[in-house]
Amino acid sequence: MTTAGIETTVKPPEPHGESDGNNWRKYFSFSTDHKVIGIQYLVTSFLFYLIGGLLAEGVRVELATPDPDFVDPQLYNGLFTVHATVMIFLWIVPGTAGFANYVIPLAIGAKDMAFPRLNAVGFWLIPPGGILLLSSFFVGAPGAGWTSYPPLSVVGDKAGQLLWILSVLVLGTSSILGAINFLSTILKMRIPDMELNDMPLFCWAMLAASALILVSTPVLAGALILLCFDLMAGTPFFNPMAGGDPVVYQHMFWFYSHPAVYIMILPVFGMISEIIPVHARKPIFGYQAIAYSSLAISFLGLIVWAHHMFTSGTPGWLRMFFMIATMAIAVPTGIKVFSWVATIWGGKLRLNSAMLFAIGFVSMFLVGGLSGVMLASVPFDIHVHDTYFIVAHLHYVLFGGSVFGIYAAVYHWFPKMTGRMMNEFWGKVHFFLTFFGFNLCFLPMHWLGLQGMPRRVAQYNPEFATVNMVCTVGSFILAISTLPFLFNAIWSWIAGPKASANPWRALTLEWQTSSPPPVENFIEEPVLWSGPYEYGIDTLSDRQSVDELLTEVKGEV
Amino acid sequence: MQGSAIETSQTTLDMQHGHGHAGGHHEAHPDHRIFGIVLFLIAESMIFLGLFAAYLTFRAVSPEWPPEGTPEMELLLPGINTIILISSSFVMNQGNAAIKKNNVGGLRAWFGATALMGVVFLCGQLYEYFHTGFGLTDNIFTSTFYVLTGFHGLHVCFGLMLILAVMWRSLKADRYSSASHFGPEAAELYWHFVDVVWIVLFLILYLL
Numbered sequence: 001m002t003t004a005g006i007e008t009t010v011k012p013p014e015p016h017g018e019s020d021g022n023n024w025r026k027y028f029s030f031s032t033d034h035k036v037i038g039i040q041y042l043v044t045s046f047l048f049y050l051i052g053g054l055l056a057e058g059v060r061v062e063l064a065t066p067d068p069d070f071v072d073p074q075l076y077n078g079l080f081t082v083h084a085t086v087m088i089f090l091w092i093v094p095g096t097a098g099f100a101n102y103v104i105p106l107a108i109g110a111k112d113m114a115f116p117r118l119n120a121v122g123f124w125l126i127p128p129g130g131i132l133l134l135s136s137f138f139v140g141a142p143g144a145g146w147t148s149y150p151p152l153s154v155v156g157d158k159a160g161q162l163l164w165i166l167s168v169l170v171l172g173t174s175s176i177l178g179a180i181n182f183l184s185t186i187l188k189m190r191i192p193d194m195e196l197n198d199m200p201l202f203c204w205a206m207l208a209a210s211a212l213i214l215v216s217t218p219v220l221a222g223a224l225i226l227l228c229f230d231l232m233a234g235t236p237f238f239n240p241m242a243g244g245d246p247v248v249y250q251h252m253f254w255f256y257s258h259p260a261v262y263i264m265i266l267p268v269f270g271m272i273s274e275i276i277p278v279h280a281r282k283p284i285f286g287y288q289a290i291a292y293s294s295l296a297i298s299f300l301g302l303i304v305w306a307h308h309m310f311t312s313g314t315p316g317w318l319r320m321f322f323m324i325a326t327m328a329i330a331v332p333t334g335i336k337v338f339s340w341v342a343t344i345w346g347g348k349l350r351l352n353s354a355m356l357f358a359i360g361f362v363s364m365f366l367v368g369g370l371s372g373v374m375l376a377s378v379p380f381d382i383h384v385h386d387t388y389f390i391v392a393h394l395h396y397v398l399f400g401g402s403v404f405g406i407y408a409a410v411y412h413w414f415p416k417m418t419g420r421m422m423n424e425f426w427g428k429v430h431f432f433l434t435f436f437g438f439n440l441c442f443l444p445m446h447w448l449g450l451q452g453m454p455r456r457v458a459q460y461n462p463e464f465a466t467v468n469m470v471c472t473v474g475s476f477i478l479a480i481s482t483l484p485f486l487f488n489a490i491w492s493w494i495a496g497p498k499a500s501a502n503p504w505r506a507l508t509l510e511w512q513t514s515s516p517p518p519v520e521n522f523i524e525e526p527v528l529w530s531g532p533y534e535y536g537i538d539t540l541s542d543r544q545s546v547d548e549l550l551t552e553v554k555g556e557v
Numbered sequence: 558m559q560g561s562a563i564e565t566s567q568t569t570l571d572m573q574h575g576h577g578h579a580g581g582h583h584e585a586h587p588d589h590r591i592f593g594i595v596l597f598l599i600a601e602s603m604i605f606l607g608l609f610a611a612y613l614t615f616r617a618v619s620p621e622w623p624p625e626g627t628p629e630m631e632l633l634l635p636g637i638n639t640i641i642l643i644s645s646s647f648v649m650n651q652g653n654a655a656i657k658k659n660n661v662g663g664l665r666a667w668f669g670a671t672a673l674m675g676v677v678f679l680c681g682q683l684y685e686y687f688h689t690g691f692g693l694t695d696n697i698f699t700s701t702f703y704v705l706t707g708f709h710g711l712h713v714c715f716g717l718m719l720i721l722a723v724m725w726r727s728l729k730a731d732r733y734s735s736a737s738h739f740g741p742e743a744a745e746l747y748w749h750f751v752d753v754v755w756i757v758l759f760l761i762l763y764l765l
Contacts, residue, residue, distance in 0.1 A: 114589045180596040188589045218600045222607035226704065233693060235700040237611070243697035245618055248611050255607070 032116035038102025045095040052086035060475040068458035076458040078141025085146045089171040092402045096267035097178045100206045106510035107200045109191035109526040114184035125174035133167035136160040150238035154231045165224045172217045179213035193528040200508045200532045205270025208294035212259045220256030254305035262301040268405030275412045277533040278506045279355040280347030284533040286339040293332035300329045311385045326376035353427025357408035364400025389449025395442045415499030419515040426488040433481035441474030508532045598750045612701045623698040628690040638681040645674035646752045656738045675717045712751045719744040
């Protein structure tokens, strides 16, 4: 059945031809189709990624020389504050939500999300949130860092800080609405044959990430409400002069913002667990280990927040607890990395752009993960706290991790979303430029941090000038690396070679329908005829029963 | 709008007569709204938990509680208010019991009584605000007092609006029936939640 067929059975076509399934206008409407919303999320968040990238270039140009000569130091504070907020709340969180929106209903054989209209509301909160945040540059951008610790955040420009608070509240609400939808969809909308342990691992990852969003984001909202009162009404919540306690803000803030790291990385773990087995043509190693380690990460992620506060006067016993709990997270994370490597091991690799970015993700995330274990150790953390070591670590996790993973997912699911293939040559150019630029930009920062260069300061000791110049050159290469991607994506969307329903010969349900899928996803009810990762034999040319497939897969492993 | 099938399913959700769909592609969108409401209330309770934790921490690190110069808290009025709010949950439950027996009049009457009790609670709260003898920014206790009770009061207002919306919608014949009463059920869940939050709040703010 075509889109047109469905439309006409329900209501007469509207003047502007809703009957055209590829009508671009639908992307600007309050559509309730999860696929339209998914693309809305992805395109919007990518635009914000470009804006956040420009802000980052502003920071790097300023740091190219030791003196604050490019922008005013106050504006510099605004640049890095808004850069971080954009990248977190307007790029990675909604970007991964975009993929989840598009892929999850398809992957579990559902026609849509559990609450389609709520889904649309969730998306349409993003543009106002972003505009609020960016408009703060007109009234004096917030300069207290994305952490907005009081008292720093309540002594500066009130208007900019207030806009920051409102924007994060709006974006947090959007995130919570999304989480409610993902949890309901994954738990309640699977096709009847699909048990929890038959789900693609991306669903497990979104389950864990959404649970985290649901319980942690509201606490940030609570902190921001109190901060807003301090800022606007002069209440003493975080003002020690009047009996308040600024450390309470830090606790509430990190109760969200540490889990936020997992909110940003768990979905990407899930995507990588989808991409690697498809392109390695091998069953995933340790399905249940990967699935349950996501849940373990999300539980442990909730009880480690104070490792961000080792220098905030936390008592010794608390430090010990948070140090041990933080190091324990390396176990479920290590299980995942081990499983991905074991999946690649001995596989028949297709080294296309998706796979390159996936492997790039595993290696770069490993660096970020290892420096994370270093930082979990209290004495080391106190030594490098608020230095460039932290900046290096967090970019290896969020860029080397999340952004590499998102790129891998774009190359992987682009044919499904648009019905067209991306250009492999330019995809590889994109990968190598990104990989090189990223490491050139962020690897030297480890050294800068160990030498004691503080973060968030426009001016620095001239002895760091050369290395900072290297970082700035790296950041330019990184900026340039998005151009081949951008042109490749736009060009392929318009005129790329047509994609078949299942160009990667994948086994998960989203590949059982046409590319792009029709309005209600599946023309015929999808059939769960194998597990999600039973590769290893040419399943499409053979007509074998699932049992035979399974025995052969086992025989080959 | 694109999602044509979704629109149809939404209308079926609203009517909820489950009239046998012509099968195949257009069966009703499955209804998981109560589950969604429960998830939403989990998120809501985390805001309150965060604020309660902040309050208890302020209290724990403060050398004297309430800080010197805070007027004595009156317990009688908030006590009565608490009893009213807790009883209103039981009253509201009668409304849902009525609609499960297809008694729309009963639903309206019991929900009306609940709304009235909610209004009395809010008025009592306002009366208290005008007679506490302290202001929002006087000290850390008074600030947390107003923000916590005020934030809860906003939730009571919202619950009240839900109740009134259900009563308004029940005027349309066949809107709610024993087979279809998502609206009243959701409003009741929310009201119970607001109620439980108040009990905790009353315990830590007034009694502790």
